[in-house]
Amino acid sequence: MNDIEAYVSRLLGTDPDLERAMEGIREADMPEVSVAPGYGRLLTILAMAAGARDALEIGALGGVSAICIARGLAPGGALISLELKPEYAAIARSHVEAAGLGDRVRFMVGDALESLGKLEGEGRRFDFVFIDADKGRYPDYLEWSIRLARPGALIVADNTLLRGRVAEPGTPGPSVAAVRAFNERLTGDPRLVATLLPGYDGLAVAFVKEV
Numbered sequence: 001m002n003d004i005e006a007y008v009s010r011l012l013g014t015d016p017d018l019e020r021a022m023e024g025i026r027e028a029d030m031p032e033v034s035v036a037p038g039y040g041r042l043l044t045i046l047a048m049a050a051g052a053r054d055a056l057e058i059g060a061l062g063g064v065s066a067i068c069i070a071r072g073l074a075p076g077g078a079l080i081s082l083e084l085k086p087e088y089a090a091i092a093r094s095h096v097e098a099a100g101l102g103d104r105v106r107f108m109v110g111d112a113l114e115s116l117g118k119l120e121g122e123g124r125r126f127d128f129v130f131i132d133a134d135k136g137r138y139p140d141y142l143e144w145s146i147r148l149a150r151p152g153a154l155i156v157a158d159n160t161l162l163r164g165r166v167a168e169p170g171t172p173g174p175s176v177a178a179v180r181a182f183n184e185r186l187t188g189d190p191r192l193v194a195t196l197l198p199g200y201d202g203l204a205v206a207f208v209k210e211v
């Protein structure tokens with residue numbers, strides 16, 4: 001965390017539910033790559049602004065972002081969170097339950113592309129989508145998110161600037177190439193109004209237009 005991020009984090013104050021989840025992630029030796037505190041709060045605000053009743057998350061890890069999204073859901077709303085690793089999904093579920101949000105979040109274990117296909121088969125549609133899984137498939141996740149989004153939905157994605165590596169000249173590795181492709185498609189897609197916020201690791205926010 002740099003000085004500015006630490007400053008914002010201090011202003012936001014302590015959050016026992018998120019701190020419990022972060023502690024659980026450390027204890028379980030999971031990667032410490034949960035959404036930053038300032039962006040967690042932004043996820044809550046954006047879910048509220050979208051009036052989200054049906055939310056989707058791609059990449060749960062230990063449930064930090066799931067807690068933030070679930071907090072912003074409209075009354076009666078629910079979040080479906082997709083996670084590859086069953087042990088991560090179990091830990092995320094325990095953190096979401098400890099935060100008192102267990103009745104609002106359902107975890108789907110397995111490869112996200114397969115889960116997305118199942119959700120489409122069930123006729124599910126979403127008014128808030130958060131993309132935060134394997135970077136190499138961000139372009140696919142964007143296409144799926146648009147396909148499963150209702151008009152007026154928000155699509156949000158983390159790590160879209162890869163600490164500036166997307167803007168560095170030279171031949172990129174596969175993750176950088178995929179995230180660059182994601183950013184180009186997101187900002188150029190006529191179905192979206194989109195931008196990239198250059199704080200933390202870069203957050204993309206897109207509004208899905210009526211088509």
Ligand SMILES: C[S@@+](CC[C@H](N)C(=O)[O-])C[C@H]1O[C@@H](n2cnc3c(N)ncnc32)[C@H](O)[C@@H]1O
Binds near residue numbers: 034059083085112
């Ligand atoms: C950056 S972490 C998610 C962090 C979480 N959104 C948060 O901020 O609290 C990425 C997660 O995506 C999961 N993941 C990676 N590849 C996946 C795939 N193909 N399908 C589903 N989940 C995947 C990883 O296991 C990991 O838990």
